[in-house]
Amino acid sequence: MTLSLAISPCPNDTFVFDALVHGRVPGAPPVEVTYADVDVTNTAAERGAFDLVKVSYAALPWLLDDYHLLPCGGALGRGCGPLVLTRGDRTDLTGATVAVPGERTTAYLLFRLWSAERPPARIEVVPFHEIMPGVAAGRYDAGLVIHEARFTYPRHGLTALVDLGEWWEGDSGLPIPLGAILARKGAVDPAEAAAWIRESVRQAWADPEASREYVLSHAQEMEPDVVDRHIALYVNEFTADLGEAGFAAVEALLGRAADAGLVPQTSSSRATAWTS
Numbered sequence: 001m002t003l004s005l006a007i008s009p010c011p012n013d014t015f016v017f018d019a020l021v022h023g024r025v026p027g028a029p030p031v032e033v034t035y036a037d038v039d040v041t042n043t044a045a046e047r048g049a050f051d052l053v054k055v056s057y058a059a060l061p062w063l064l065d066d067y068h069l070l071p072c073g074g075a076l077g078r079g080c081g082p083l084v085l086t087r088g089d090r091t092d093l094t095g096a097t098v099a100v101p102g103e104r105t106t107a108y109l110l111f112r113l114w115s116a117e118r119p120p121a122r123i124e125v126v127p128f129h130e131i132m133p134g135v136a137a138g139r140y141d142a143g144l145v146i147h148e149a150r151f152t153y154p155r156h157g158l159t160a161l162v163d164l165g166e167w168w169e170g171d172s173g174l175p176i177p178l179g180a181i182l183a184r185k186g187a188v189d190p191a192e193a194a195a196w197i198r199e200s201v202r203q204a205w206a207d208p209e210a211s212r213e214y215v216l217s218h219a220q221e222m223e224p225d226v227v228d229r230h231i232a233l234y235v236n237e238f239t240a241d242l243g244e245a246g247f248a249a250v251e252a253l254l255g256r257a258a259d260a261g262l263v264p265q266t267s268s269s270r271a272t273a274w275t276s
Contacts, residue, residue, distance in 0.1 A: 002030045003188065006050040008179075009035040009218035010147050011227045012234035013054060016073055018211035020200040028196040035218060037128055038179060039102025051187045056102070057177040057250055058109035058257070061266040067182035068190040069250075069273040073197040075179040076238040076246050081165015082107035083150060085135055085158040086142045093120040093161075096141035101128045106178050107146050109257055110164040116260065129220065132156045146178070147234070151226050174249040175238065201240050247273070 005021070007013040018024075021031050034050065042059040044050060048066060054074070055063065090096070098120045100108045112119075120142070126134060131143040136156040145153065153160065165176045181197065183190045204211055208231075219227050238246045247270045257263045 002032050003028070003052060004034070004050045005031050006034045006036060006041045006044060006053045008038055008041070008054060009220060010234075011215050011219050011222070011230045012075055012147075012239075014215045014218050015204050015208075015211050015231050015235055016197070016201055016239060018200065018214050019203040020196055022214070024203060025196050025199045027192075028199075037101070038105060039125070039128075042102065042104045045182060048184060051184050052193060053182050053184075054179050055182055056104055056106045056109075057180050057253060058106040058263065059104040060180065060250075061254060061258070061264045062104070063182060064266060067184055070181045070183055070190060070194050070197065071242045071246075071273055072194055072201065072240055073181035074177075074239065074242075075234045076175055076177045076242065076249060077234065077236045078169060078175045079165060080150070080178070080233050081163055081168060081176045082110060082144055082146045083153065083163055084111065084142055084144055084161045085132065085149075085153050085156075086161045087135060087138070087158060089159070090141065090161065092118060093142055094118065096120040097122040097124060099124050099126040099131045099134055099140040099143040101126065101131065101144060101146065105146075106176075106253070107144050107164070109253070109262060110168055110176075111144050112262055113256060113260065114162065114164055114167055132158060148222055148226055148230050150233075151229055168253075172249070172252055174252055175245060177246070177250045177253055178234075180250075198240060201235075204235070242273075 021033050038056050041053050042055050045053045045055050045063050131145055134140045135143040168176050183193045258265045
């Protein structure tokens with residue numbers, strides 16, 4: 001069988017999945033990979049388009065009937081949260097138009113929780129790579145960004161109004177659950193899939209140079225230094241195993257969002273995951 005896999009072109013995903021994609025994981029099947037922003041993979045997962053797929057944790061309530069949440073391979077951590085960026089000295093979002101990378105992204109879910117008492121006037125869903133230039137050009141009053149934008153936003157003359165990761169960690173005491181890896185039920189054994197991914201992660205850490213060319217080829221013109229910082233931040237102990245803190249973070253985020261009426265109520269992420 002050939003395994004269909006959908007991940008983002010971001011360095012953390014290509015670094016983690018390099019060995020699996022390139023046939024260096026013993027016992028794993030050949031992989032056909034699709035690269036897409038997470039807003040695209042969230043939608044594709046609802047159609048059951050892939051055997052393994054990277055999605056936003058915020059999208060899980062719509063997906064767990066058809067997928068297993070794997071306890072590895074995703075993006076969850078501390079100090080890695082989304083940022084709300086503005087031009088100039090704006091101190092709040094009253095009357096603002098805010099560009100966001102997707103309606104079911106974790107970044108937007110965190111934003112909605114943070115801004116519940118003072119929401120902006122308007123939200124526009126914008127491809128991720130257009131957000132910072134759009135804010136800099138004045139097309140949007142603010143933009144919600146993730147990943148490498150943490151390192152590059154000053155180049156666009158932008159200011160961080162709030163670090164939603166700092167807000168979430170300070171409020172909950174838990175890490176930030178950003179992106180999850182799901183295995184489609186009936187298409188791939190979740191225990192085997194988790195073992196393949198963990199071996200791919202192990203190889204990535206053991207020999208970072210092995211994936212260098214692959215990672216840089218998909219890094220959307222990021223400089224090597226930014227790529228290295230990106231990987232160091234987003235590929236961490238939770239990538240190998242969500243563990244107690246990781247599952248607690250997922251359950252807290254989805255539970256709080258469901259209580260606020262932002263996502264459907266769902267059973268515990270731990271109960272729907274393959275966690276061995």
